[in-house]
Amino acid sequence: METLLHDLRYGVRMLRKSPSFTAIAVLTLALGIGSTVAIFSVVDQVLLHSLPYPDADRIMYVSQTERGGNELHYASSPANYLDWVAQNHVFSVMAASRGWQGNLGGDRPERVRLSMTTASLFPLFAVHPMLGRGLESEDEEPSNDHVAVLSYGLWNRRFGADPGLINQSITLNNETYTVVGVMPSNFLPDGYGELWVPSPWGVPSHPLVPSQDPRQFRDRNYLDVWGRLKPGVTQHQAEQEMSAIARRLEKQYPDSNDGIGVGMMSLQDSVVSDIRPVLYVLLAAVAFVLLIGCTNVANLLLARSSGRTREISIRIALGAGRRRIVSQLLTESVLLAVAGGLLGIVIAAWAVPTLVALGPSEIRDYGNIGVNLEALAFAVVVSILTGVLFGLAPALHASEGKVSDSLKEGERGSTAQRGRTRTALVVAEVALSLILLIGAGLTVRSFVRVLRVDPGFDASHLLVFGVGLPPSASADEQDRFYRQVAEKLETLPGVQSAGAVSRLPLSGGNSGRSFKLPGSAKDYSADIRVETPRYLQTMGVSLLKGRYLDEHDIAGATPVIVVNEAFTKSVFPGEDPIGKYITDFGPGMDKLQIVGVVGNVRHVALEAAPRAEVYLPFGQAHWTSAFVAVRTKTSDPLALVPAVQNAVWSVDKTVPLAGVRTMQDLIARSLVQRKFTMTLLAIFAALAVVLAAIGLYGAMSYSVSQRTREIGIRMALGAQKKDVLKMVVGQGMGLAAIGVAVGIAGSLGMMRLISGLLFGVSATDPVTFILLAMVLAGVAFAANYIPARRATAVDPMVALRYE
Amino acid sequence: MIQLRNVERSYKTGAGATYVLRRINLDIQAGDFVTVMGPSGAGKSTMLSILGMLDDGWAGEYHFLDHAVHKLDRKKRADLNRQYIGFVFQSYHLLDNLTVYENLDVPLSYRNVSRGQRASMVAEVLDRFQIVGKKDLYPSQLSGGQQQLVGVARAVVGNPKLILADEPTGNLHSSQAKEIMELFKKLNDQGTTIVQVTHSEANAAYGNRTIQLFDGWIANDPKNEPVPNTTASIG
Structure with a gap:
């Protein structure tokens, strides 16, 4: 314990001794950890956590399809639904609903999103109402059907969260309804309804002919349908039986059901299928940023370790055991990682709400997304591992019995090995940042292409709203x-x-x-x-x-x-x-x-x-x-x-007005997801490029400091400033060129993964590839030029004497 | 070939300026083999750096061949260095990552010499120094004597008129040192002017003139009167 405290004290002292190193390392780790935690928190909540319903993975979204096809129509007819309910043995319960809009009366008439649903929706999702009850089968009798269940949002916004609202009357579409229940905030079965009313015929009516009995409608598709799998039944089994039912119905009703099959996907998939690829791409992007950040810190630690080989050798010569040295360096690395992690939490805590606000509705609807501790733990472990790995390198080297060499020759013995590692790290950084840059570039170009699309109408000066x-x-x-x-x-x-x-x-x-x-x-x-x-x-x-x-x-x-x-x-x-x-x-x-x-x-x-x-x-x-x-x-x-x-x-x-906005706003809303992806990718790419530039700068500065003697000799042998400049910049640009080549090769493979997010631009668009490779080369040149300029200031007299 | 007149070199310190060379007056003729001796800190290496035009921070007059070096800018001085001067260092200062051949090629690469001509010049020197068999070895694969042999070879590869050698045998044992000094002697006999800094009387014996430096002053030069009051305080 005393040793640990001593190591901690020494570690803090060492970090304080090099404030710029500490600041850069901590900030780099914090940016990597912070952005990873922020994105992972969203991914975890939206994609990995089950929806807030008991056994949510057993709830299927069921829909008509083209026979033999996989693409769901996202709409089914009432008569087919009723036959599915009657004939299937795989779902314990099925439900259907259809969304429309209704006028909620009162002092301030308001157009609300209304779902007409089967009463079975409530047992299917198995969520208990917060107040009152859900809809029940008795409500589906035409004489009892004027009851309504409110969403938490509507109850809170419109009725001031009045707990006494149950059994009170509200005016809906100029008719009186009785409020029988309020659902909790996480109940969003169809992602639409603010208010649920029963279906008078046991199945929702057609919104254009609401007074007609819909039970015989077989060619009017307007229902969303869900089923809860019976215990022990797999999705595959359910698909097989539902397909068999579809084939029977096709034979029975060839006029309406010719070519109509049945398909299904899990509720989770139906909710997140659009946003999933976007989030995975963003997760990959932040993983790259974290990797680049770790690479940078590794590079910094390696550079620093060169300066410390002598210190470690002296310690070993004075009797320090290998374990003792290792534990000391480990403490320093862990201190760095913990500091980076703490700052990362602050960054993530700030970033997550911004991220959610920027995001499309699939993300915003989750509402309660916050910093995720699992993601944080993951990122901190990764950064500690990285820090430890490279923090240990000098200790392992020093304890390999080359102490006398280290003491005699200073740093020269291990320079080559470390140089190769650093070179590889810099190349990796440049390659990773180019991949990110190209990814961002392609999404930006796609966005520009979308903005240039002629919508076929003139959106300027247009005000739009809904009425009914x-x-x-x-x-x-x-x-x-x-x-x-x-x-x-x-x-x-x-x-x-x-x-x-x-x-x-x-x-x-x-x-x-x-x-x-x-x-x-x-x-x-x-x-x-x-x-x-x-x-x-x-x-x-x-x-x-x-x-x-x-x-x-x-x-x-x-x-x-x-x-x-x-x-x-x-x-x-x-x-x-x-x-x-x-x-x-x-x-x-x-x-x-x-x-x-x-x-x-x-x-x-x-x-x-x-x-x-x-x-x-x-x-x-x-x-x-x-x-x-x-x-x-x-x-x-x-x-x-x-x-x-x-x-x-x-x-x-x-009559209330709904969704009053400009047409330009409506266009902007239609682009939210694309803009979200583009903005985040651009931010991550910029971050990656800055980190890579810092990495390159650090590597070249280190290289120049290591090559002071060589530069001195060359100048004594006649090298001019331009020769030295050319040599140092050439070396750095050589590394950058390898990184760019690896990055382009990597991009050719990886960009295919985001082709689904692109529009009007190929995943291997040569213009984007070349342009961004040049941009990165320009940044690399700037990062190289400063250390190169410093190299030209080497005084050969001093350089040659410093031995 | 070389004329120094009232050359002084000082460094700024907190308290003012510290002089490392004072009122140096020195004439070296073409073909001379001059030895500069003196205790540590006497200014020997500084004088060599000034002669080799690696140092710009001095005052006074310096004539080299027909050039008034003190009137030249840094670039022109570097041109003179490249054209006429070769360096030999105590620590050899070979470039670790280059082979013997590449080390010899380095000074030529900084001159306007074509690739083909460079190759023949390096080949000639390799042959002359009998190190052809070692041309693909790295410095770490050579003994100290062999490294310094390459160091001398590198100094002469550009056919300099002047070789400046800063304790060229300081890191060598006596037999290796003798070999190197014989080499210098031979080069001098062939017409190359040599200025060496050394602590060794034996090495000094290879030259034809020895200058003693003490605390930045020339304490003894057989060709010039000693400067009076050499023990005067400096600064």
């Missing part, structure tokens, strides 16, 4: 409401034009339908948009042929549609579609005439190819909710929000 009448409103009332809202908005000063549409680009939802051409049995499909006159003009979607929809396209007039370019290319390649018809586009849409062709709009994502779209006028088609787009004459569209709200309320004062 209660489902009880008739189709006429709803269609009239959207038209009136748009007309009213257009009378506002500061508004250029306004229009409403069933699905707004980049807003996260989509709807598609199949159709036929007259006289043909072939099925086509296209996305459906229902719009008011001047919606397309408001968005700035260009007219390519024919005309836009207008005020004359109303109920009773000739049913007309406008299609986009992608539609024309896929359905009427090389033909003029104007005047042509499509049929069977849904109930009551037997024959629709094409009157215009407009430009493509990137609806799903800026990166996703445009899809075939059909625009129909409200009145001739129907939709129960809409987004309104307002083109303003002001540079700050949000300044018009109060006037816009009043205009909507002047049509119906019970």
